[in-house]
Amino acid sequence: MTILTVASTPFPGQRPGTSGLRKKVTVFRQVGYLENFVQSVFDTLGDCSGKTLVLGGDGRFHNRAAVHTILRMAAAHGFAKTLVGQGGILSTPAVSCVIRKHGALGGIVLSASHNPGGPDGDFGIKYNIGNGGPAPEQVTEAIYRHTESITRYRISDGADVNLNRLGADRIEQMQVEVIDPVSDYAGLMQDLFDFDAIRALFAGGFRMCFDGMGAVSGPYATTILEGMLGAPAGSVINGVPLEDFGGHHPDPNPVNAAELIALMAGADAPDFGAASDGDGDRNMIVGRRFDVTPSDSLAILAANAGVAPGYRAGLKGIARSMPTSRAADRVAAALGVPCYETPTGWKFFGTLLDAGKATLCGEESYGTGSDHIREKDGLWAVLFWLNLLAATGKPVRQLVEEHWARFGRNYYSRHDYEAIDSAAANALMAALRERLAGLAGQTLGAYTVDFADDFAYTDPVDGAVSTQQGVRVVMRDGSRVVFRLSGTGTDGATLRVYLERYEADPAQHHLPTQQALAGLVAVAEQLAGIAARTGRASPSVIT
């Protein structure tokens, strides 16, 4: 075996977005493209001798090829050991768990998460640091700078290891340990939740459906739900990770998880439904004929955290991304703990979790998690809900409605305009930013603007500043419209419009969401001129 130094030249645009570098598979398959990025990660890390790396991905097309390349590069860079998931499979939360449990220097996650897969789909790569979480912006920017001036990468010419066989192998001086992708993660879940109570729930005839959407969470859900907790066989559907996700778009929302939603709406609906995304870090929670919004899910778990053994000591604080509804803020206030508001993307929760300032975190985009790892965690949220259902004996809908009755309801929706022209999207945002200063005090429809700004965040732990994180227009009654551009897409630009309205009166808690928010939708159009600028009369996805 020889370590080769291969000459290379930079590829433009290797800047990680909200969650890693995501491009079309065709872009990633260019000679040297993946290698340049990985070399830039390693150059940013410096000396890795004696260190352990964790490696795995969501099983999408190109996953295996990329794993083999990265293993040979890690060996050339002097890592003592790489822990790789069997078959090259590790969910994002499992990578975070394994990094922490084994004291690794960091990990590489191969995934474009909720983006479609397959030869014409997307691929992605993300570096996670030693706390198990996504690298913060200072690190991703340093990696990006390396990609701009790269001249060579280093790689072993050693043979591919057998990824299917558990146990130790070797490339150069580096030990390659193929690990069971599920076991460390399953052990952690068992420590956090009341498995006996959930087992008793299933034993009593409770039925659920978990839709793995042909992506990575299937093996985790099958082992834990059907294996350890006794859910009937068949409770997990689409449970085998496939290179093209079996044609599914593994973005768990009511539009994409159509099979699950139809089942939950049917006459013989199970008690509980859930779905996860490509890399297993998102969750959608569904009751019988009832969808739970992610923002409400965060608030409800926070309000009831004591049911789970792992959270019985209480919450230190709650953190949510800025566009996430403020339902969680009301729970934090009732609990007497702080609520932090961060920019979009899980990387912004890391410092708060490390510093012990927050216990639960969430995003409106079907992301929920806690200080047990440093990523959002789909199956964790499902188990938390199961624990809650087991502890209370109440159906999903009743739990949500009782929460609204106690705290009020934050009507919430996100309208996405996908794959619009990038120049038009940037012009729309620029025009909004120009109007911000004059908006306070103006009347828009039934609303009067309290304040309007471009969200900026100063990390309360390390002082890092992030600007231009979304335009928010906040009304005097607390209602909000937020505009931002997606940082995960690969086709043109995606405009996200986030709408929120608070309703205290329980008599008004049962309106259809879009009807309840119609006034704010009109305000958003009035403010941004979406139809004229994008040529779209309506959003492509509403969640």
Ligand code: VG1
């Ligand atoms: C989206 C979501 C954001 C989430 C990110 C990564 O980002 O809005 O909340 O953290 O995806 O999730 P954006 O920039 O497209 O709005 V995942 O499950 O794709 O890693």
Ligand code: CO
């Ligand atoms: Co994801």
